[in-house]
Amino acid sequence: MPIPFLNPDQFRDMNKIFLIIRREYLTRVRKRSFVVMTILGPILMALIFILPVYLATRQDEKRQIQVIDETGWFAPKFENTGNYQFIPISLSLEEAKKNLGSDPNSAVLYIPATHLSVPDKAVIYSDDPPTLNLKGYITNTMSREIEKHKLAAEIRKEILHTSPGLQSASDTAHEDLMSETILKNIHTDVDLTSIKVSEGGTEQKSYTEAYMIAGWFFSFLIYMFIFLFGAQVMRGVIEEKTNRIVEVIVSSVKPFQLMLGKIVGVAMVGLTQFILWVLFTATIIITVQQAFPEKFKVQGANNESSISSQVNPQQAPNAAVIQAQENGDKANVVLDAISSINFPVLISAFIFYFIGGYLLYGALFAAIGSAVDNETDTQQFMLPITVPLIFAFVVAQSVINNPQGSMAIWLSMIPFTSPVIMMVRIPFGVPYWQLATSMVLLIAGFMLTTWVASRIYRTGILMYGKKVNYHELWKWIRYRG
Amino acid sequence: MAMLTAKKVTKRFGEFTALNAVSLQVSEQSIFGLLGPNGAGKTTLIRIINQITGPDEGEVLLNDKPLKPDHTAIIGYLPEERGLYKKMKVGEQAIYLAQLKGLSHFDAVKRLKHWFEKFEIEAWWGKKVEELSKGMQQKVQFIITVVHEPKLLIFDEPFSGFDPINVNLLRDEILELRRNGSTIIFSTHNMASVEELCDDIVLINKANKILDGNVKQIRQQHFDNTYNLRYRNHDGDLKTLLAPGFELISNSSDDELYSATIRIPKESGSMELLQSVLPHLSIASFEEVIPSMNDIFISKVNAVNANSILES
Numbered sequence: 001m002p003i004p005f006l007n008p009d010q011f012r013d014m015n016k017i018f019l020i021i022r023r024e025y026l027t028r029v030r031k032r033s034f035v036v037m038t039i040l041g042p043i044l045m046a047l048i049f050i051l052p053v054y055l056a057t058r059q060d061e062k063r064q065i066q067v068i069d070e071t072g073w074f075a076p077k078f079e080n081t082g083n084y085q086f087i088p089i090s091l092s093l094e095e096a097k098k099n100l101g102s103d104p105n106s107a108v109l110y111i112p113a114t115h116l117s118v119p120d121k122a123v124i125y126s127d128d129p130p131t132l133n134l135k136g137y138i139t140n141t142m143s144r145e146i147e148k149h150k151l152a153a154e155i156r157k158e159i160l161h162t163s164p165g166l167q168s169a170s171d172t173a174h175e176d177l178m179s180e181t182i183l184k185n186i187h188t189d190v191d192l193t194s195i196k197v198s199e200g201g202t203e204q205k206s207y208t209e210a211y212m213i214a215g216w217f218f219s220f221l222i223y224m225f226i227f228l229f230g231a232q233v234m235r236g237v238i239e240e241k242t243n244r245i246v247e248v249i250v251s252s253v254k255p256f257q258l259m260l261g262k263i264v265g266v267a268m269v270g271l272t273q274f275i276l277w278v279l280f281t282a283t284i285i286i287t288v289q290q291a292f293p294e295k296f297k298v299q300g301a302n303n304e305s306s307i308s309s310q311v312n313p314q315q316a317p318n319a320a321v322i323q324a325q326e327n328g329d330k331a332n333v334v335l336d337a338i339s340s341i342n343f344p345v346l347i348s349a350f351i352f353y354f355i356g357g358y359l360l361y362g363a364l365f366a367a368i369g370s371a372v373d374n375e376t377d378t379q380q381f382m383l384p385i386t387v388p389l390i391f392a393f394v395v396a397q398s399v400i401n402n403p404q405g406s407m408a409i410w411l412s413m414i415p416f417t418s419p420v421i422m423m424v425r426i427p428f429g430v431p432y433w434q435l436a437t438s439m440v441l442l443i444a445g446f447m448l449t450t451w452v453a454s455r456i457y458r459t460g461i462l463m464y465g466k467k468v469n470y471h472e473l474w475k476w477i478r479y480r481g
Numbered sequence: 482m483a484m485l486t487a488k489k490v491t492k493r494f495g496e497f498t499a500l501n502a503v504s505l506q507v508s509e510q511s512i513f514g515l516l517g518p519n520g521a522g523k524t525t526l527i528r529i530i531n532q533i534t535g536p537d538e539g540e541v542l543l544n545d546k547p548l549k550p551d552h553t554a555i556i557g558y559l560p561e562e563r564g565l566y567k568k569m570k571v572g573e574q575a576i577y578l579a580q581l582k583g584l585s586h587f588d589a590v591k592r593l594k595h596w597f598e599k600f601e602i603e604a605w606w607g608k609k610v611e612e613l614s615k616g617m618q619q620k621v622q623f624i625i626t627v628v629h630e631p632k633l634l635i636f637d638e639p640f641s642g643f644d645p646i647n648v649n650l651l652r653d654e655i656l657e658l659r660r661n662g663s664t665i666i667f668s669t670h671n672m673a674s675v676e677e678l679c680d681d682i683v684l685i686n687k688a689n690k691i692l693d694g695n696v697k698q699i700r701q702q703h704f705d706n707t708y709n710l711r712y713r714n715h716d717g718d719l720k721t722l723l724a725p726g727f728e729l730i731s732n733s734s735d736d737e738l739y740s741a742t743i744r745i746p747k748e749s750g751s752m753e754l755l756q757s758v759l760p761h762l763s764i765a766s767f768e769e770v771i772p773s774m775n776d777i778f779i780s781k782v783n784a785v786n787a788n789s790i791l792e793s
Contacts (some may be wrong), residue, residue, distance in 0.1 A: 008551075009550055009551065012550075012551065012583065013550075016581055019577065019580050019581060020581075023577055027566075027568070027569065239566075240566075243564040243565065243566060243567060244560075244562040244563050244564030245563075245564045245565055245566055247533070247558075247560040247562055247563065248558070248560060248563060248564075248578065248622075248625070249578070249581065250531075250533050251531040251532075251533060251553060251556065251558040251560070252553055252578070252581035252582050253553075253581055254550075255533075458534075462528070462533070462534075464562065475494075475495050479494065479495070
């Protein structure tokens, strides 16, 4: 059934382009190299995400922890292990922090005294954030101790309540006393916050880092995809030319259709690969998280503190804890920063700039492929393509440091550099008018390069054994249809 | 009736003129030879007919209508520079190319299976092209050219790459396609096959048409009163027997027979030649020497090139 708004000629043309896209797509996704890349990519990416967490949970260097225990409950309970040495001290917190300096192997554990409730809050100060292992050990020890106190209190309460005459609990009575309510009552979560001591501004710094990493990651992806898939288009064109199949095909379809079909087909291969990477990477990370849940507790830190404040609603939070919660530990800051990035904008911009940038360069790659007889001849024409791309990627490093500078703005408008540069800027926030202008210019840019490329392409694909130079290409562009 | 008409077709690439006001007419169900030295402009003309490129001036009519995009579906083209995707399977590739010519997937498979059976190459269907020999690939290529049953077929050097057995097979197929109603344009340097197959020809040299017409008529027109005489007993010199103005071009002998080629003046007849030699020779055969297309091709092209050298 013809689509109603297309006349039969247009419908037939669309159908042929679709056939070409399908062939280009299927022959590529069936290749072994595609399958290998699709599997290897996510493993590498998952490693990038999992490795930092793994490193944070690995066994520590030997560490000295000075304990300021204002409650007097816990200090003797911390046992020295191979890695941690706990030293109770009687200095004030300020003095201890001053002594700490920036020795990465020391830390101060501060357990403030409480008046109305059980002391279930603690703060750890260090230059280097403590590992999850250390934090786990401290919270476990503390909650065990608190639970012991609570249990004793509960038992005393129950005995006084049920049989005031008895001096001590009998064995049978004891069993009843371990009721579920008691277990529930005594359960305690300890809120341990870690604070980086060296300098203030930790929070802001981590946000910027996250933006930089996100921007750099996506601009690198665009840079890599344009080269990777642009080169695939070029090789495809050369293949058709050296196979001598091109003349058979252009007797059925217009050269422009063949070129467009190839570019779009390869773009869809790229998108497929990207989507599969995202899905597989997510699957791997989620699977690993499920398998080792204790290593990925960082995200839950905020929840724990809110639970503990529910358990003890009457407790007035002390100043140190407020400060600690504001700063958060480093992992939380990164997570906050990541969640402050506008992901819908980032992802849709990525897809737009990937497609736009790829179409812009893909057409030029196709034109080069058509002008040469084999891949070694492509060198002389590659320069004008690779220079703006590499330039953009190199400049991206300085744009990261000054994302609103005039160079950043200009380069994110020029279609040849905008896909890479704009992706660097987006995590920091870009005014919508700039985004819109850049996108319109990119669309105009790829329409122009596609037009120029198609003029070169239709002559080039049928030209054999001729040494082509720029002058020759210029002549081809000016030939009449 | 003319299947294809080219009217003063001109094509230039920058300063270079590839075709200069070339006109021709191909009648329906004929085999038409498109001849000329390398670089004469044949391929450019074929590409214009295939709408791969367009003429700068003039026009091409197919069934009396100007060329339009959907005409590609009724043209089959076997280019001189031909090939297939090496990594793709034969059957899959044939279906793809047939679909590009407008066949549905179903029709493409049905007709291709028929052709593969006819050529007894069903076993190649699932093989990759790179596993086939050059001759095998040519067969597949031929099938791909004709599978959509085009009304107009264009073969550019179709026999190159085939062994003699397959050349015969291919020639028979071409003749059958013609019987079944197709019109065939045939470009080749093999003049023997032109004489054998073609009804009409056009000869293009350096972008210009220098000769066209019916093959038999052209050869007759180029008859220059040359005769071949084969004879046995020979008393005296043949040269002395000939009347003045009669030219003995060659005279040779094998074990039994002499063979002489003699050109006589236009105003004389073959009877004069016969009468002059009959009393002296025992004649085995006597015939007109109709020039071959090969001779005509060479003499025409050389004459034109000599003129252009003189002019410049």
